[in-house]
Amino acid sequence: MQRLSGLDAGFLYLETPSQHLHICGLLVLDPSTVPDGYDYRAVRRELDARLDAVPAFRMKLADSRFNLDHPVWVDDKDFDLDRHLHHVAVPSPGSRTELADLCGHIAAQPLDRAKPLWEMWVVEGLDDGSIAVILKMHHAGVDGVSGAAMIAQLCSLDPAAPRPDTIAPGVGGGNEIYMAVAGAVNVALRPLHLARMLPSAVTSVASWVARARRGDAMxxxxxxxxxxxxxxxxxxxxxxxxxxxxxxxxxxxxxxxxxxxxxxxxxxxxxxxxxxxxxxxxxxxxxxxxxxxxxxxxxxxxxxxxxxxxxxxxxxxxxxxxxxxxxxxxxxxxxxxxxxxxxxxxxxxxxxxxxxxxxxxxxxxxxxxxxxxxxxxxxxxxxxxxxxxxQALYFLGAHVTALYxxxxxxxxxxxxxxxxxxxxxxxxxxxxxxxxxxxxxxxxxxxxxxxxxxxxxxxxxxxxxxxxxxxxxxxx
Structure with a gap:
């Protein structure tokens, strides 16, 4: 069980029906580099095997009515890849416009908080023969750097590289008593933390004003x-x-x-x-x-x-x-x-x-x-x-020609x-x-x-x- 930081949880609290706080990545792949040839079913099998090396993909949110602090991450004991992985095709002629329209539509859909906060869409039908992968992850779980690192964990520097070592999952579910007690302690200590932070905050404001007067402030x-x-x-x-x-x-x-x-x-x-x-x-x-x-x-x-x-x-x-x-x-x-x-x-x-x-x-x-x-x-x-x-990256054996x-x-x-x-x-x-x-x-x-x-x-x-x-x- 891993508690979200305030910044992580803030991306949950500030989300509204129109302000979706997830991030997306569009990978464009050259399927000709896949060792045994591209096949969606093989992609699904390989992804299922590689997810065991990235525990964050199998973790979901847990909370309790008695928890006064931020939610926690727990392993999803009922994890089902088919609830996250989707197989679609863009309409003809499969140009960049059709791909962008599909990506925009996917980006406009909120993630289901009852399961691990990510989705992946494998997209076929592009006019140049490429395959696209649209990956969506909630900002509560990743920032730009860690999101890129998670994508990299599904990639390799060699199209024929072996799978990474698996990591054993933790125990599914969250201990509600521990969650509530630890949360109450954290909340009780916040006034002390606030008192420690106030002096530096006053100093930062004064410094900003002084910098602005000198012309060397952002x-x-x-x-x-x-x-x-x-x-x-x-x-x-x-x-x-x-x-x-x-x-x-x-x-x-x-x-x-x-x-x-x-x-x-x-x-x-x-x-x-x-x-x-x-x-x-x-x-x-x-x-x-x-x-x-x-x-x-x-x-x-x-x-x-x-x-x-x-x-x-x-x-x-x-x-x-x-x-x-x-x-x-x-x-x-x-x-x-x-x-x-x-x-x-x-x-x-x-x-x-x-x-x-x-x-x-x-x-x-x-x-x-x-x-x-x-x-x-x-x-x-x-x-x-x-x-x-x-250097070149290969997503499940396919050369990544672009990552937007x-x-x-x-x-x-x-x-x-x-x-x-x-x-x-x-x-x-x-x-x-x-x-x-x-x-x-x-x-x-x-x-x-x-x-x-x-x-x-x-x-x-x-x-x-x-x-x-x-x-x-x-x-x-």
Whole structure:
């Protein structure tokens, strides 16, 4: 029995019929690499065998009316793979649009909390002969990094690799007496924990104000300009995706002396600027992205979600893409330094005080009254960049040619753009509420031109450097 942390449980408490707090991944597979040829029945048998090596896939939520603390994870003694694995086909002609429509429909369906919180859909009928796998997992059980790690546990570096060693399941069910007593003790100790945290909270606020006055603070919440996707969301979802060459991104990085993440953020900012300008809705002030930051290496707190949050100005008001890149790189350094000062455990510590009754009712009221439409935008969108493996991955023997991630949407921030690297590619997944962004592919198709623009500027910068070096060599 494993108790959820406050941050894990918060994704349960804040879920509403229109705010689904699960994450999805779309894997595109080349079935020609499967050693004995692709067959759905063989995929099911292999997946069933490999799940024994990933206990989290067999764990479900357990709670009790006497439990005052967060729920717990327990092994599902009645686990049935057929309640999680589904076999479907996209309609003809099986293009990326049909695949995206199916993925959006699946992303719009809530997960059943009575069973382990994940589903997998094997999709056939794609026009290029590929097979797709759509994997959906609740954010209470995974963050971006741990979700990618769980997918990796179902993969291998060799299509013919043997199955990983199995891990014996625990005892099914939860001990309600232990759950209630331990929960009561945890809740009784919370006032003491709160008293310990208050001084650091006051210091953090004072430091933020001082930093803002000096001009070296990340953007504050509620300072983002309003855009069409900063409104109350519905339960509908639309997704789109794009694949970029990692070598091109690194060429830009090297030409201007920045980081890969700076280039990724600039590509997102450039695409957003082009998209909003094309609609006549580009704000005069820069958009603000909320960037999840992994603290798996720094945090000593329990829980499956090990993240903090950083606010990043996207400098969408700057017209020149190179100036935007340099401004973003400088601002990211400031934001990282500021976020590090706030501490890796701040979000996890404060979320321990979340409770289902209070926060669940508050979120439902917030959505029903459409309060996200009335106050200043907290931030404009969520942007996440997850490092993936640099080598080829094989999912049950099939080469993974793309892995598109789709994060959750929140009331007031109805757009999420998540990027993951895989081999020599950057896979970009976009998800939105179609009532707020009805033309998501238009935004998505702005990413490749944004990269071409930066590549051209990088080539020009290299040419200028070569000319300067040649002149300098002659003068000597």
């Amino acid at each position: 953007p504050a919440p509620f300072t983002a300009p309003r855009t069409p996707f900063n409104s109350t969301i519905t339960g509908h979802r639309a997704v789109a995706f794009a694949q970029l060459d990692l070598a091109d991104v690194k060429a830009v990085k090297n030409a201007f002396g920045v980081k890969v993440n700076d280039v990724v953020m600039t590509l997102v900012a450039s695409a957003l600027r082009s998209y909003l300008a094309g609609r006549g809705e580009l704000p005069d002030s820069p958009l603000v992205g909320m960037v999840p930051v992994s603290v798996h290496e720094e945090s000593d707190r329990p829980g499956r979600n090990q993240v903090s949050a950083m606010f990043a100005g996207l400098h969408t008001h700057i017209e020149d893409p190179v100036e935007r890149l340099r401004a973003l790189a400088d601002a990211n350094e400031v934001a990282k330094d500021h976020n590090a000062e706030l501490g890796a455990n701040m979000l996890q510590d404060w979320s321990q005080f979340m409770g289902a009754a209070v926060f669940g009712a508050a979120m439902r009221t917030y959505a029903a009254l459409r309060l996200a439409d009335k106050h200043p935008a907290i931030h404009n969108l969520v942007i996440s960049n997850v490092p993936g493996p640099p 991630p789709f994060g959750p949407l929140f009331h007031g921030a109805g757009l999420n753009i998540t990027v993951i690297s895989l081999e020599d590619k950057l896979d970009v997944g976009l998800i939105t509420c179609p009532e707020l962004v009805p033309d998501l592919w238009v935004l998505t198709d702005c990413l490749a031109p944004a990269l071409d623009e930066l590549l051209a500027a990088a080539e020009q910068a290299r040419s200028s450097d070569d000319e300067d070096s040649s002149i300098d060599g002659v003068s000597r």
